[in-house]
Amino acid sequence: MNIVHIFSGGLDSTTLLYYLLNEGHKVKTISFFYGQKHNKELECSKNIAKKLNIENKLIDLSALKNVFGKSSLTSEIDVPEGHYNDINMKSTVVPNRNMIFLSIAISYAISSNFDAVSIGVHAGDHAIYPDCRPVFINRMKEVAKVSDYNEIDILTPFLDFKKCEIVKIGLELKVPYEMTWTCYRGEEKPCLKCGACTERLEAFKLNNVKDPLLLI
Amino acid sequence: MNIVHIFSGGLDSTTLLYYLLNEGHKVKTISFFYGQKHNKELECSKNIAKKLNIENKLIDLSALKNVFGKSSLTSEIDVPEGHYNDINMKSTVVPNRNMIFLSIAISYAISSNFDAVSIGVHAGDHAIYPDCRPVFINRMKEVAKVSDYNEIDILTPFLDFKKCEIVKIGLELKVPYEMTWTCYRGEEKPCLKCGACTERLEAFKLNNVKDPLLLI
Numbered sequence: 001m002n003i004v005h006i007f008s009g010g011l012d013s014t015t016l017l018y019y020l021l022n023e024g025h026k027v028k029t030i031s032f033f034y035g036q037k038h039n040k041e042l043e044c045s046k047n048i049a050k051k052l053n054i055e056n057k058l059i060d061l062s063a064l065k066n067v068f069g070k071s072s073l074t075s076e077i078d079v080p081e082g083h084y085n086d087i088n089m090k091s092t093v094v095p096n097r098n099m100i101f102l103s104i105a106i107s108y109a110i111s112s113n114f115d116a117v118s119i120g121v122h123a124g125d126h127a128i129y130p131d132c133r134p135v136f137i138n139r140m141k142e143v144a145k146v147s148d149y150n151e152i153d154i155l156t157p158f159l160d161f162k163k164c165e166i167v168k169i170g171l172e173l174k175v176p177y178e179m180t181w182t183c184y185r186g187e188e189k190p191c192l193k194c195g196a197c198t199e200r201l202e203a204f205k206l207n208n209v210k211d212p213l214l215l216i
Numbered sequence: 217m218n219i220v221h222i223f224s225g226g227l228d229s230t231t232l233l234y235y236l237l238n239e240g241h242k243v244k245t246i247s248f249f250y251g252q253k254h255n256k257e258l259e260c261s262k263n264i265a266k267k268l269n270i271e272n273k274l275i276d277l278s279a280l281k282n283v284f285g286k287s288s289l290t291s292e293i294d295v296p297e298g299h300y301n302d303i304n305m306k307s308t309v310v311p312n313r314n315m316i317f318l319s320i321a322i323s324y325a326i327s328s329n330f331d332a333v334s335i336g337v338h339a340g341d342h343a344i345y346p347d348c349r350p351v352f353i354n355r356m357k358e359v360a361k362v363s364d365y366n367e368i369d370i371l372t373p374f375l376d377f378k379k380c381e382i383v384k385i386g387l388e389l390k391v392p393y394e395m396t397w398t399c400y401r402g403e404e405k406p407c408l409k410c411g412a413c414t415e416r417l418e419a420f421k422l423n424n425v426k427d428p429l430l431l432i
Contacts, residue, residue: 030283059283063276067246067320069327095326096319096363103315104283110311111285130364139359146352147312 002114003155004105005029007056009044011200012120014180015170016158020118021052022173028055028112030105034094035065035074038186048179059104068094072184079184081193089128089195092184098131099140106144106152116153117144124163124199134159163199164206171207178212190214218330219371220321221245223272225260227416228336230396231386232374236334237268238389244271244328246321250310251281251290254402264395275320284310288400295400297409305344305411308400314347315356322360322368332369333360340379340415350375379415380422387423394428406430 003020007013007029020027031045042058049056065074072079072091080088098119105117121132130136137156145151158166170177182200183190190197190213204211219236223229223245236243247261258274265272281290288295288307296304314335321333337348346352353372361367374382386393398416399406406413406429420427 057282060279061277064320064323066273067275067324067327071327094323096323099319099359099363100316100323103312103319104280107280107310107312107316108283111283111287130362133362136359136362139355139362143315143352143355143359146346146349146355147315148346 001116001153001155002026002109002112003028004109004112004114004117006101006105006117006119007031007045007049008120009041009046009048009180010120010182010196011163011170011177011180011203012122012158012166014044014048014177015166015173015175016118016120017048017052018173018175019157019169020155021054027118028057028114030057030059030108032059032061032101032104034061034097034100035068036094036186037073037079038181038184040186041181044179044181048176051176051179057108061100064100071095079194082195083198086195092195093129096131098129098136102140102144102154106147106154109152110148110150114152116155118155118157120158120166121156122158122161122163122166163203167203167207167209171209176212178216180213182213217332217369217371218242218325218328219244220325220328220330220333222317222321222333222335223247223261223265224336225257225262225264225396226336226398226412227379227386227393227396227419228338228374228382230260230264230393231382231389231391232334232336233264233268234389234391235373235385236371237270243334244273244330246273246275246324248275248277248317248320250277250313250316251284252310252402253289253295254397254400256402257397260395260397264392267392267395273324277316280316287311295410297407298411299414302411308411309345312347314345314352318356318360318370322363322370325368326364326366330368332371334371334373336374336382337372338374338377338379338382379419383419383423383425387425392428394432396429398429
């Protein structure tokens with residue numbers, strides 16, 4: 001298939017990119033700057049796409065900061081520490097972000113005569129992010145089919161996978177995890193305390209592997 | 217209800233705005249610059265919102281020009297002349313535009329603790345615009361309900377109406393049509409030849425009224 005892949009430069013979307021290429025698909029990638037503090041991830045998506053010699057289109061959605069309200073990822077509010085399931089992690093929600101990203105990726109797929117878009121949503125995200133739930137993704141798949149006169153598919157092969165299972169696949173595919181970025185704080189080194197860091201640490205630990213990013 | 221209204225400054229969305237206010241809803245509006253040649257419409261949405269003393273948030277999506285491909289509304293390709301149902305009118309399609317607009321309006325509704333978004337899609341648009349079809353809109357309504365933990369509604373009271381019926385409602389509501397803009401070319405005066413002008417002319421003619429915009 002010809003696929004537009006939503007590519008954050010993080011662990012999940014990088015693994016999914018390698019997974020899709022390994023399956024023989026033709027892939028180009030799209031990344032978004034939406035005012036996130038951890039825009040360091042966008043350097044990662046650019047560098048990984050360059051390494052793989054595939055397109056990475058960066059779209060500036062910084063105007064949406066005025067729409068998102070008080071998400072701690074895009075406003076002056078501090079990024080909380082703890083586990084994703086903690087109640088205080090709700091401040092990291094960026095309202096309807098996945099629908100916005102999917103709608104633009106679908107537009108790009110239509111104008112490129114591509115068949116599908118892909119996104120790295122997975123089981124660990126569902127607790128606090130409404131737009132990562134299977135019910136949301138499945139309804140998006142239904143509307144994508146009628147967004148043009150040709151059907152557009154939304155591919156989410158990791159939807160039922162835990163993060164540790166994604167890392168297991170990525171290790172087999174030799175994903176260069178030292179080139180990815182996960183921490184919500186976007187400082188020089190990962191903070192190892194925010195929800196994103198906590199989940200990434202756990203996922204490598206469950207695979208009995210040290211995160212290559214921490215070895216640099 | 218508290219509603220975020222997608223407001224282009226054109227005939228349909230202006231009539232819908234007056235219709236929603238007349239029904240007693242609290243409304244704020246959102247408009248988009250996406251590289252359209254007829255960005256004159258954005259002056260209209262600003263002025264009409266000012267007249268009504270309601271919010272009009274303008275979002276700059278000009279970066280999406282690189283996603284949309286060769287739509288005649290956003291590229292150097294000439295806007296075609298003729299009726300909406302003509303095959304050459306397909307160049308005016310901006311791929312998946314309504315899903316992009318709805319996704320951002322829904323995000324704004326969620327961050328504002330609002331109940332719904334509204335959009336002026338109507339029966340005349342379906343022939344060439346896939347994202348105006350009832351099947352598309354109805355599936356969008358389903359996914360909007362699960363875009364957050366509270367349901368967000370998509371209101372489309374004009375979905376089954378012809379343009380002349382919308383004008384009929386607007387004339388009763390005293391919509392200031394001289395303040396609206398429809399022509400795809402965005403020159404000083406309406407061209408009266410593009411699909412948008414042709415349909416607008418017809419709608420006023422069927423109501424036995426001269427378009428107030430042409431009397432200025």
